Amino acid sequence: MKLVRFDQGKWGILEGETIYQTDGPGGNPTGNAFDIGSVQLRSPAEPSKIVCVGRNYLEHIRELGNDFGNNLPKEPGLFLKGLNTLADPANPASPDNTGEAVPYPSFTSLLHYEGELAVVIGSQMKNVPEDRALEHVLGYTCALDVTARDVQKTDLQWVRAKSSDKFCPLGPWLVTDLEPEKTTVRTYINDQLRQEAPTSMMIFSVSKVLSYISSFMTLEPGDVVLTGTPEGVGELKRGDKVVVAVEGLGDLHTRIAH
């Protein structure tokens, strides 16, 4: 099932080209229906926090020069992105609708893309064991973890590098029945494939990550978890078109402002 958030924050179920409005994410039908081409798609989540895993694919750790040798990280390395980072996706059914552009801030000269599988929580999670974690997921979507790589290396914390305005395009919708360990994440820049990896290559699985977070931080319905990026990260230029495509989900189309 595909869950869509649109216009002023309405929710609906997408079937074919029609959105059947519901009274919340996965809620009861209101009787209203909309053509998907006629709406503005919104980030498909209303989180209280966005929790992100850094360095969750081995080859990405190596490409950033953080070689652990044979000593893989024992626990997921986490950071937060602010809610100001959410950016609405383009509407694939409406070519003129390009969504919200990611600004290119003046403080950086090295903006990077990180395409990722994102998880949206459906029910509260506190101390949930790994084998029950996926029961609390509302759905999955695509995320672009925009990163100012130069200041990530020099600032004390990653606030500017990870949480500048619109640094987290998310969408285009949620898919509720994806198997998160059996899909593939791809990122295209101006139609060229730059990242491609099966999610089975994650060091910490989605179940493990969610369980781990819930051991010290209550995850609330709507919260977003970014699961880390594969190898192949690289530079974004002004005006670039970015597509994050997670197999079985649909494509997140976004762009970098001029």
Ligand code: MG
């Ligand atoms: Mg990332």
